[in-house]
Amino acid sequence: MTKANLVERMAKDAGVTKKAAEAALDSVLKGIRDSLKKGRKVTLVGFGTFQVSRRAARNGRNPQTGRAIRIPATKVPRFKPGKAFKNAVR
16 A cells, blocks of 8 residues: 555545645654654554664675675664554454
């Protein structure tokens, strides 16, 4: 499902225009992104939890040259699905 498909479905289910549905979806995604950027956890009950985790620095290899390189530590977004969401997919 693409963003356009999701917007169309939201508009149909909520009985609003596609433009209003797209604005609502953009707002939700921006809220999640902004919270994660500040290091906060976002929990949507019945759906799942978005959070930021830290990936430690590690050694790697340049695939073109085979030389060892140092990969720096970084923060990455994670998603953990909720129990109801997992059960719905199964």
